[in-house]
Amino acid sequence: xxxxxxxxxxxxxxxxxxxxxxxxxxxxxxxxxxxxxxxxxxxxxxxxxxxxxxxxxxxxxxxxxxxxxxxxxxxxxxxxxxxxxxxxxxxxxxxxxxxxxxxxxxxxxxxxxxxxxxxxxxxxxxxxxxxxxxxxxxxxxxxxxxxxxxxxxxxxxxxxxxxxxxxxxxxxxxxxxxxxxxxxxxxxxxxxxxxxxxxxxxxxxxxxxxxxxxxxxxxxxxxxxxxxxxxxxxxxxxxxxxxxxxxxxxxxxxxxxxxxxxxxxxxxxxxxxxxxxxxxxxxxxxxxxxxxxxxxxxxxxxxxxxxxxxxxxxxxxxxxx
Numbered sequence: 001x002x003x004x005x006x007x008x009x010x011x012x013x014x015x016x017x018x019x020x021x022x023x024x025x026x027x028x029x030x031x032x033x034x035x036x037x038x039x040x041x042x043x044x045x046x047x048x049x050x051x052x053x054x055x056x057x058x059x060x061x062x063x064x065x066x067x068x069x070x071x072x073x074x075x076x077x078x079x080x081x082x083x084x085x086x087x088x089x090x091x092x093x094x095x096x097x098x099x100x101x102x103x104x105x106x107x108x109x110x111x112x113x114x115x116x117x118x119x120x121x122x123x124x125x126x127x128x129x130x131x132x133x134x135x136x137x138x139x140x141x142x143x144x145x146x147x148x149x150x151x152x153x154x155x156x157x158x159x160x161x162x163x164x165x166x167x168x169x170x171x172x173x174x175x176x177x178x179x180x181x182x183x184x185x186x187x188x189x190x191x192x193x194x195x196x197x198x199x200x201x202x203x204x205x206x207x208x209x210x211x212x213x214x215x216x217x218x219x220x221x222x223x224x225x226x227x228x229x230x231x232x233x234x235x236x237x238x239x240x241x242x243x244x245x246x247x248x249x250x251x252x253x254x255x256x257x258x259x260x261x262x263x264x265x266x267x268x269x270x271x272x273x274x275x276x277x278x279x280x281x282x283x284x285x286x287x288x289x290x291x292x293x294x295x296x297x298x299x300x301x302x303x304x305x306x307x308x309x310x311x312x313x314x315x316x317x318x319x320x321x
Contacts, residue, residue: 071177073115077107077127079138080146081186085111089129091183094306096122096170099248099275122172124306126250127165127183134161139187142310147184150308152253154268162268164251167308217309218244221281223301223316236318238286242303242311247275249311251304252284257315259297266299290320 077089089107093115094100102123105113127149131137139151149167165185173179224239240252254266273282288297296319303311 068176070117070119070175071173071179073118073123073125073173073179073181075113075181075183076111077113077129077183077185078111079186080184081138085109086129086185087111089113089127089183089185091115092126092128093118094124094126094250096124096248097275099250099278099306100272118173120172120174122170124166124170124248125168125181125183126306127163127185129163129165129185131161131163137161137163138185139163143187144308145184146186148308149183150304150310151185151187152251152268152304154253154255155266164253164268164304166250166304166306170306215248215305215307215309216245218242218249218278218303218305218311220301220303220311220314223314225316225318233292234290234320236288236290236320238288238316238318240284240286240301240303241281242278242284243281244278244303244305246305246307247278248306249273249278249303250306252286253302253304254286255300255302257298257300259295261293261295261297264295264297271303288318288320293320295320 073093077086077091078084079086085107087107087109089111091105091107091113092101093103093105095102103115103118105115107113134140137153139145139153141153143151143153145151145165147168149165151163151165153161153163155161163185165183168181168183171179171181220240220242222239222241224241226237226239228235228237242249249271252269252271254268256264256266269284269286271284273284296317298315298317300313300315302313305311
């Protein structure tokens with residue numbers, strides 16, 4: 001029974017507390033925040049950059065202009081009668097001191113030829129041109145060009161035709177020179193042949209003919225023939241003994257005079273004998289292949305020099321057996 005008396009008392013106390021809170025009893029203050037100071041911000045240290053180096057301008061030494069040591073020769077091979085270039089013509093450059101070819105240049109489709117890096121010296125030019133049809137030739141037989149060059153048109157071993165033009169004046173080339181030399185292969189109406197043939201062998205048979213610019217003509221002193229059967233068939237070796245006071249003999253021209261068979265062909269050829277030997281007396285050679293047939297053939301030989309002078313003509317007869 002004593003317990004029943006305590007319960008109401010505790011309930012009243014609890015109710016009194018609740019009422020007191022509801023009626024605005026003071027609330028205890030919130031806890032005060034404690035301020036913790038931040039660490040000090042580090043001070044940036046300014047480190048100055050090294051000074052930018054000043055560019056120093058050093059002038060380059062002047063470029064030395066190369067001193068030329070050679071010259072150049074160029075030009076055009078053409079025909080004034082047709083106003084067309086002569087494509088394929090071969091221009092030879094010859095050292096006038098030695099009479100030796102030092103270079104060749106083949107004319108292009110426009111007839112242009114070029115010799116570069118030519119050493120200083122004195123030179124002359126010559127032209128050879130191969131073609132098939134006589135109707136294409138600007139010259140006939142032995143002739144002169146409109147510029148005064150001497151021309152021979154001969155037949156080659158393969159039946160083609162070969163035009164040889166010489167006689168241009170020698171000229172000097174110095175370092176740095178550029179020489180323009182056009183070559184006109186059109187011929188004027190010249191004589192058919194000026195050297196009269198003879199049947200005497202091997203002695204010279206006609207006075208050499210000076211058709212060129214200047215100088216003395218070559219002289220054929222003898223033609224010697226030797227049989228050679230070392231190859232199984234007969235080959236006749238021809239030795240043309242000649243001299244040239246100027247040492248500029250260049251071309252051996254052969255013509256067919258008569259033969260006991262048909263279909264024979266003759267060929268011209270270049271003389272490659274040094275100038276000094278020509279002055280003292282020299283020999284240039286040829287070969288005639290008999291081909292296993294039996295016949296007799298008579299040929300006529302003349303020599304042309306670079307000034308356009310023609311030698312005496314010498315006939316000789318060969319027997320193929």
